[in-house]
Amino acid sequence: MSRRSRASLAVAVTDGGRDSSRNLGQERHRILRELRHQLDPHPAVEDVRGVPNGKFRELRANLDPAAFGRDAEDASLRVSWWPAPDGPEYAIHYSESTGFDCGFHREPNPHVEGKTHYQERDSPDEAYEYEAVELSPRTPTRLLWTVLDLLADRLQ
């Protein structure tokens, strides 16, 4: 790396995000913190933590598969949230020990029209099936409860 890019990197590391009108790093922290609080009281959630340890980039919850009427031994939920100047992207994704996994995502993708969709597969060896969906909540925590309700429907 050249000396010039090292100097500008030092600025990039320490300025706390002043080059954006919104502090998106702070926003992602407070959204993940609230989503974590909101997972705690959900009846299907056994425990929830931020991962990777110390970096707090997304959430992992252990779920009780029986709460969704599932026979699996273990189930978990991954919650990712990526604020962006042109609207947030997210993934709320269920996986279980049978190999089945599914989730509601909002992200650019070549599979469906629009960003928001549901995807599932029976095992990691298979390709996902995608379906465009519309979700009405405008805030992350209400959306979380909506997605957990829709996941329960899909998992029946």
Place this chain on the structure above:
Amino acid sequence: METDDPESAPGDEAWKAHTSGFDRVQSVALTVSEPRTAAWVADEALVAENTARRHLQRLTDLNVLTADAEGGATTYYPDPVYVRTREVRALVDAHDRDGLTALAADLKADVEAWSEEYDATSPDELRTQAADETVSADETRARRRVASDWEHTRYRLSLVEDALARYDEFTDRPAPA
């Protein structure tokens, strides 16, 4: 019970059954991307507007939110000092001084690796790269993810530095007399 309210969403009833109105108002108000009115928060938190206003005022008194009454209806937004303090507290609870020092080095190394891999000096530059139409859809998504991780990591590093700068103060607890 499901309602016929066209504004209702799946999961609303479960959310109401397992949380208080205050919890929902607080969680909605702390996750907004721009300042919002009590009416807006009330709709999303599934409470009456008067209830939302009362909880929002209480949260403002506690310095959890900031209120702005200029230009008509009062709008509410998370207080950045509260948000920072809460995260610093979580860091100090979860890591000792050596752990925080190691975490700071780890976060800096992540930023340096992204900067080098994408030849970019900021997350904004990475988002500009992602918007380039000649970049594949997968690459666009990867760059947007890294831009967000970079913003998140930069803020987190500033939290770890705060925690280290006042570690003794933040962990001090007088022994009982």
